Amino acid sequence: MTDRVAGTHRQLTNAVKEALRDLNIQLALLNRRFGGRVELKDADWTCLDLLNRQGQLSPKELARRTGLHPATLTGVLDRLERGGWVVRERDPHSPDRRAVTVRALRERNSELYDMFAGMNHRMDELCRDYNAAELEVIAGFLRRTAEAGHDSTEELA
Template structure:
């Protein structure tokens, strides 16, 4: 797992270098893309970051055209962060090699094996989420 984590971190750094994005900016952009639109506070909570830190990240992502901040229609004081899909295509292209390789790897397994792998990954992700929450709660 550590080897996989390290390799994916290196891949993310290379993609970030091509796009002029910091690792934490890419992490937050991924959260907004997959779970958004989100309020900055909800995003900070999900990312385990202080709201003031999140403001700087969102400023960089907005200036670079990756996200927009919009006023909530129901409460004009509230702000919602939304990823811009056209920029996501740019990032997706840089991950194309890895995505193609993963498709080939998955094709080597039957549906039952893939369900087992998916179950393991979901449980490992949950364990990581719990450990992260526990550490952030004690800080």
């Protein structure tokens, strides 16, 4: 790689990193605003989103995936349960009768979808500007970025 090409690549890489930082800020602001409307704190929303996407999980597994301390998770689950977002159920597959799993109440999801309708519509419009090959590259980049974030999070644990 020539010095000129390397310099351009470095500049573009920095532009991507800056754009990701801007995206992180905007999504954090959106999530806070959204959370205020449905009375969910950031950690509450993270847990609820994971449960909606992954299915029921044990509290231990949910704590591991979110990086929350078990005592903190207990408070989160208490709020989510009081709000009618999740239920804790006995784990029928565990020999330990005290073992529970947490399940999102999907019938409440329409409230979430309504809140994110504006963002979903804007994302649909944005994606229309790209062809299938470009969308594959973007999706792949975002997946790899999420993996890099996951690995970096694990590194700091």
